[in-house]
Amino acid sequence: MDGGLTLEVDDLVVGYGDRPALRGLSLRVEAGEVLALTGPNGSGKTTLLKSVLGLVTPERGTIRVGGTDVGGLARRERARRIAWVPQSEAPMDNVPLLEYVLYGRHPHIGGFERENAYDAVRVRDALAAVDLTDRADAGILELSGGERQRALLARALAQDTPILLLDEPTSSLDIGHQLDLLDRIRALSRGEGRTVVTAMHDLNLAARYADRIAVLDHGRLVALGPPSAVLSPTLLRDVWGVTADLRHDARTGLPFLVPRLPPAIPPEAGSATARPGPIHVLGGGGAAVSTLQRLVDEGFRVTAGALNLLDSDSEAAQSLGVPFAAEMPFAPLSDEVRAENRRFMLAATAIVITPFAVGPSNLGNLEDVAGLGPGSPPVILFVQPPWTLRDFAAGRVTPIINDLLARGASPVQGVDELLALLRARTLRARDPPVADAIRSVG
Amino acid sequence: MPAAGAPGVGDRLGRRRFGGWLLASTVATMAFLTLASFFVGTVPIPFRVVAAILLHQASNGAVFSSPCAGTVPAFRCAAFTAIVWDLRVPAVLLALIAGAALGLAGGTLQGVFRNPLADPYLFGLSAGAAVGAAGLYVFNIGLRESNITLPLFAFLGAVVTGAAILAIAGGRLGSVETLLLSGVALSYLLSGVLSLMLLYNPFGSLQVSFWLLGGLTGATWDRVGVAFGGLLVAGSLLVVASREVNVLQLGDEVALSLGVEVARVRTRLILLASLATGFAVAFTGVIGFVGLISPHIVRRIFGPDYRVVLPGSALVGGIFLLGASDLAQTILPQTVLPVGVLTAFAGAPFFLYLLQRKRRQGTGGR
Known part of the structure; x- marks a missing residue:
């Protein structure tokens, strides 16, 4: 892993009709940064990730990794540049964790080759990075929810790509495992310089872990910048329709939003x-x-x-x-x-x-x-x-x-x-x- | 087969867990069953005579200069030799090959559709192949006597069926019910077509009924050779593709993100499963449940890795069909049951068991 590459999305349009999922979205993610992708449900976060992965075909626009247009690349080449941690995965056979993580090496192994010592090293490194070395021989279905999510991350790490995309990686985890996983992701970005884009619903976690936050709404980018510049009660009201107060963490100075409880009696609509x-x-x-x-x-x-x-x-x-x-x-x-x-x-x-x-x-x-x-x-x-x-x-x-x-x-x-x-x-x-x-x- | 890889890699990957001895004992079982099967048949031939004939023929006369090593009179020896060497041995080998092909096809279909109930018989692939092969006779196409055109037409019949299943299933491969029901419907339809062919049959060929019942009686050395060729081609290409089958188990989107061209791989796999099925059905007719059971046995013994499941299913499929064939000849005195009856007796309850277990586990996955 020689560090990350930039990810540039230019004028991306996905979907037909009067409600396209993405409407001319442009975004540049710097090499080695952690970008949190937020927005209400249906704002286009997952569609953007899937477009970058090539799982959906854009109507228009280009996606470049380190300056190379990935739209023209074979799947295999694309998979060597961009790895994905899906939100969840279809149930599968009880494959040993080590084999499971080895699937991440697939784009690096030729059709008539078998995995070599280097692949094994990468797999072991990935397992160590998510602290699952001890569980290497356990079946994937025997892992706990937190371990399973880390196993997904390990597989993506073994893929050894400059770009790492995550789709709400913490959505099924308790708060302890959420913080743990995000700590690891941030450390990976800092340590190996991977470029990370992660879709997140929790703005406060996003503020804590991301270098920058991108806010999508109705398939458009409505805000982009460091957490302190992006998070505001106005943004929350305009994009999510939520009334919240902005506070600052006493120790870190990071902003966080506290949504208000709904009023017992709605304020009168009059003057x-x-x-x-x-x-x-x-x-x-x-x-x-x-x-x-x-x-x-x-x-x-x-x-x-x-x-x-x-x-x-x-x-x-x-x-x-x-x-x-x-x-x-x-x-x-x-x-x-x-x-x-x-x-x-x-x-x-x-x-x-x-x-x-x-x-x-x-x-x-x-x-x-x-x-x-x-x-x-x-x-x-x-x-x-x-x-x-x-x-x-x-x-x-x-x-x-x-x-x-x-x-x-x-x-x-x-x-x-x-x-x-x-x-x-x-x-x-x-x-x-x-x-x-x-x-x-x- | 368990991959060795660089030193330490195989161990680290935990692939040696089940040990080579399990594989070795499976191969040994097959070898023993194969040898034993040469002595099984409706015509009672003394053990020594069979052994002598086998050794004489196999060594091309080097071991025993006379065919039966003088154990029986010459006129009986000629008859016994014909029975053993030209009927029994090809039938045994064809059972192994057809069973292997069906097991391989079953394992592949289960992998492609991520569905443990997939099987060339239940999905109508076998019936499609039978329609293709029987068509040669019903329409009296001039090439019918050729041992090449027969599997070719069977292959085409299976491919058309496979394409139909793919089209029906569309993008919703996860839906167990849709897939299974469309496969079963297709299978019925093709069985109906086959029955129609039997009735219509303007040239009065008796051959058509053969594909309906299924059996190993048509085995000849030529056919063994052709079937083995088909199995070899389909098998080696499938084993090469088996890592992709593994990745397919993660779901289409994850497989795509890992660099697998899912649609292309799926088409190729179904084509190869059709090839294997076509070559088996062309010479043995429709024999059910071999492709369903074999991969399950392999998974149970060797784990879910398709690099093991696919060749393993071929091994176990061969053993299963040969065992069924031996039983079919010995279970009732002086009577040879159609081998499909035996596999159905073993397979149908097994299928119901799987269905039951699946319902308990809920839908999707296995």
Whole structure:
């Protein structure tokens, strides 16, 4: 194996009629890179792989490996350049694993030859690469699911090609075996410089293992680039119709997408003004994440109170599109930010205080609620866990909480209770605001 | 046969697992059965006489100067010699060759169709060959006496049938039911054609019934030679192709990705199976189930590698048909049963067993 070769697909059209599988797709895979091919079901991933393999005949377009047009090559020559790990394989005889992997040498063995010592070496190397040397004599049907998938990979490795194509190689594996197999594939690419193209459904695994991600949709290439450039909530919504948040792995900095749960009540289709709210949420350090998420899902307009950037709550607010008063990371609340926070409070129909930890730097949040004059929005207060445990401001928190409760703030035990309260009042009196209704309950 | 390869490769590949002795004992079984069969027949001939005749003829007179080594009077010796050397020996050899050809064809068809129920008899290949051969007589084509045109026409009949099966099966080779049912339907149709030929038969040839029943009575040295030639050609080409048959077992798409020209290989394999079937059927008529059973026995003993299954099926097929032929002559006193009756008695229950097992395992694969 002298390293990989480039794979160039140019203007590929596959299939007839008004719904062709590939519609003029062009793609260049660099030598030695791992490219993840993603896209919804039916987007053309498998068709692209099969076109490169020559299993389907394109209407138009060329496929080049290291500059050579493989369309004109005999099957055998093609099989020496491109190997395939299919998603699954038809059940077959209980061939010993070693023989099975030896089938990968087929394109290298002439019609009247038999396998030689070099073929045996390649087979043994392939088995070692997938850690199946000990199972060499086991029948293929006796292998476990994970071993069987590795055996498929070993056969493709024994084929000794610069290009390796994989069609969802991990789709039938548990998470442990998925990571293991992808680790191996990536190591093979790094170690031997093979060019790897793998179809994958899991974008987060793709981001983790691929140098670049190609996104297909309706037979076209809609995005191509490194994971950090390609993965975005917008892409997920446009291509898959999924709402998700983009996060970054704390250790590696790699992006990953977290799909949202579907809302319990679909947001009203009408204009923003038809939706109840705004509800202003105070939080910090992650205490408000679930509240923000649920309120948005339930169709409320939401704002959020002075939050430090990079804080979990501020990230949640950002990804949910919730406007909030933003302070610099780890900085105490400045006067400007507190003023902005107060403007949010006064515009709200209710103020929700989530059970965030309060220290000297963010005490301003609570002080500003307490300082609001008469006629201000009603306050709803989480009382679990107890505020005494969240007081990191030398005992100055508890008096403020008690004062708020004494002045009519509604105590709630958790998010469900909060929503029940808001929903009941909103349904009874959508306009004028919920304020009076809540106050009457309090 | 187990491949030796470079030092260490064969061992590493685990091919020696079953040992050469299994193969050797199979060959020994065949040799012993062959020798024993020379002494089996409806006419009782003393052991010593048969042995003397065989040695005299085989050594071209070098061992015994007189044909029967003086064991019997000359007029009886002439009759015995004719029976042993011109009837029994060709019949035994033809049984071996035809059995080998049918076993080979069965193994090949099972490999091509990835279906353990494939067999030249069940798929109508044998019936097609019989129609081809019988056609020579029914239509009184001038070449009918030739031992070359007979297998040629049988071959053509089998090829047309094979092409029909391929066309019917189309791309859906995985569908066991479609394939089997179309094969069985084709087989019935061709049997019907053969019966029609027997009735129509404007030249009143009695030969047609021979292909319906099947048997080894028509064996001559010439025919043994021709059949052996056909077997040799088909067999050696099939053994060369056997690695491709192995790769075909992975499925059409994987085979293509491994550089096998699937359509071309499949056509070639069916052509060769038809060749083997045609040469067997031309001289022995339609004998069932040899091609079904032999590959299964080989797989059971030697494993699924077609490089072993194909030649192995030839060996076992020969043993099976010769054994059946010996039984057909000895099971009832003074009566020779058609050998096809014996193979059917062994084969039909076996087929049902396979069908049953297949149903338990679900469809596809084996």
